[in-house]
Amino acid sequence: MTAEIESNFLADIGRRVRALRADQDLTLEQLARLTGISAPALSLIETGKRDARLTTLAKIAAALRVPIRALLEDQTNDASTGGDAPAEGYDLGDYL
Amino acid sequence: MTAEIESNFLADIGRRVRALRADQDLTLEQLARLTGISAPALSLIETGKRDARLTTLAKIAAALRVPIRALLEDQTNDASTGGDAPAEGYDLGDYL
DNA sequence: AGCTGGCTTATCTTTATCGGTAAAACAGTA
DNA sequence: TACTGTTTTACCGATAAAGATAAGCCAGCT
Numbered sequence: 001m002t003a004e005i006e007s008n009f010l011a012d013i014g015r016r017v018r019a020l021r022a023d024q025d026l027t028l029e030q031l032a033r034l035t036g037i038s039a040p041a042l043s044l045i046e047t048g049k050r051d052a053r054l055t056t057l058a059k060i061a062a063a064l065r066v067p068i069r070a071l072l073e074d075q076t077n078d079a080s081t082g083g084d085a086p087a088e089g090y091d092l093g094d095y096l
Numbered sequence: 097m098t099a100e101i102e103s104n105f106l107a108d109i110g111r112r113v114r115a116l117r118a119d120q121d122l123t124l125e126q127l128a129r130l131t132g133i134s135a136p137a138l139s140l141i142e143t144g145k146r147d148a149r150l151t152t153l154a155k156i157a158a159a160l161r162v163p164i165r166a167l168l169e170d171q172t173n174d175a176s177t178g179g180d181a182p183a184e185g186y187d188l189g190d191y192l
Numbered sequence: 193a194g195c196t197g198g199c200t201t202a203t204c205t206t207t208a209t210c211g212g213t214a215a216a217a218c219a220g221t222a
Numbered sequence: 223t224a225c226t227g228t229t230t231t232a233c234c235g236a237t238a239a240a241g242a243t244a245a246g247c248c249a250g251c252t
Contacts, residue, residue, distance in 0.1 A: 006151050013150065027228065038211045043230060051149045053209070053239080054109065055102050069165045123198060134241050139200060149209080149239070 011048030013057070016071045018046040020064045034063035107144030109153070112167045114142045116160045130159035 021031055028039040035042070037059060044050035045060070061068040117127055124135040131138070133155060140146035141156070157164040 006154075009154055010150065028230095029228080036211090038213095039228095040212085040230080040232095041210055044209095047230080050209070051151050053147045053149055054106065054153065055147050056210080057150060058102075058105055068168050072164050072168070124200095125198080132241095134243095135198095136200080136202095136242085137240055140239090143200080146239070152240080 006051075007048060010045075010051060013071055014046040014048040017042075017060055017064070020066060020070070021046075024064065031060070031063060035059040102147075103144060106141075106147060109167050110142040110144040113138075113156055113160070116162060116166070117142075120160065127156070127159060131155040 021028075026034075028042050031037075031042055032039040037056060041050065041056075042060075045052050045056070057071060058068055061071055117124075122130075124138050127133075127138055128135040133152060137146065137152075138156075141148050141152070153167060154164055157167055
């Protein structure tokens with residue numbers, strides 16, 4: 001339950017990193033040099049197997065020249081799936 | 097240089113967490129129970145002294161019922177209803 | 193003064209990130 | 223079949239996050 005949502009959360013981030021890297025035709029080695037993060041570490045993050053630190057994700061976002069926000073959530077709002085709507089329109093789907 | 101930008105980055109996140117917590121009149125103890133993160137750990141994050149993991153920030157955002165995006169960057173220029181379009185050139189100020 | 197609540201800091205243990213290196217799996221392609 | 227490039231996985235050591243606990247600090251209040 002909790003662990004599943006967490007791994008989905010990390011896997012989503014990893015997919016976005018990988019997609020952005022592919023858009024710029026960068027290899028893991030190249031992104032590793034740009035970020036200072038090793039290629040194995042990047043691979044773990046992209047495959048959702050590592051719970052990276054905030055500054056680590058910030059380095060990746062900077063190297064890809066996108067705001068960190070672009071790595072975290074879909075910019076398309078979707079309808080709520082759970083229960084209560086917190087007054088403004090967010091649902092967040094109750095991460096954890 | 098690099099370390100300074102990092103600490104600004106973390107301090108900004110911490111300030112947003114603290115502001116949102118204050119908006120909801122929550123103490124560190126209460127947020128600790130909501131998130132499962134200890135109050136000392138939350139204090140370190142809010143004061144910008146800790147480089148938290150992604151799932152840790154996700155827990156905080158969920159407890160505060162805001163999208164994680166709200167903790168990471170200023171969204172004062174958004175205020176739109178559904179069409180959140182980045183659309184224009186980012187600078188990101190070269191984190192790292 | 194003595195409280196009390198909220199926050200910070202310190203110490204400790206467990207656990208995980210992270211870089212480095214190396215090896216292994218997986219494409220493609222000749 | 224080999225060969226090459228890319229990615230994944232495994233191990234190692236150093237560093238750091240996170241929980242727990244305790245102590246310190248700083249308000250406000252009786």
